[in-house]
Amino acid sequence: MDDQLVQPKVLLRRLIFVAIATVLAVAAIAIAVRAYQMSDPYIQDVLAVEGDPVRGQAIFETNCAGCHGKAGLGQVGPSLNHVAKRKSDYNLIHQVISGQTPPMPKFQPKPEDMADLLQYLKKL
Ligand code: HEC
Numbered sequence: 255m256d257d258q259l260v261q262p263k264v265l266l267r268r269l270i271f272v273a274i275a276t277v278l279a280v281a282a283i284a285i286a287v288r289a290y291q292m293s294d295p296y297i298q299d300v301l302a303v304e305g306d307p308v309r310g311q312a313i314f315e316t317n318c319a320g321c322h323g324k325a326g327l328g329q330v331g332p333s334l335n336h337v338a339k340r341k342s343d344y345n346l347i348h349q350v351i352s353g354q355t356p357p358m359p360k361f362q363p364k365p366e367d368m369a370d371l372l373q374y375l376k377k378l
Pocket of ligand 1: 314318321322331341346350359375
């Protein structure tokens with residue numbers, strides 16, 4: 255009798271423990287990945303500069319608008335409308351400098367230019 259009453263409680267406690275441990279492990283991994291991403295010197299240089307979105311727009315129109323459209327609304331490349339809601343600063347910078355998604359080329363802007371571009375991307 256007693257056994258049947260106790261077992262579900264023990265099981266529930268174990269499930270809760272496993273759930274909490276999983277959440278903590280995922281959070282720890284996310285923090286570690288973020289710390290690793292942010293340790294990149296180029297990323298640090300870019301984020302140390304207060305970017306100017308007006309300069310960023312000029313850089314965008316020269317280098318990016320051919321594919322992403324004049325206001326980033328999309329042509330060959332996808333629309334960048336609200337892209338900063340989908341991608342972190344790190345992922346936006348990485349997208350520009352990595353060349354991992356052809357046909358988008360790999361860009362190597364100076365950190366100041368990348369900072370300006372980043373501020374412009376955040377306004378789209
Ligand atoms: C030759 C065309 C081309 C040029 C030039 C180009 N892109 Fe792209 N871009 C693409 C394509 C295609 C994708 C989609 C890649 C994929 O994820 O498959 C993309 C994706 C992106 C994304 C991710 C969009 C999302 O929704 O996740 C960002 C941000 C971006 N580009 C920014 C830029 C910036 C900033 C520049 C200029 C420095 C630039 N691109 C120049 C073609 C281009």
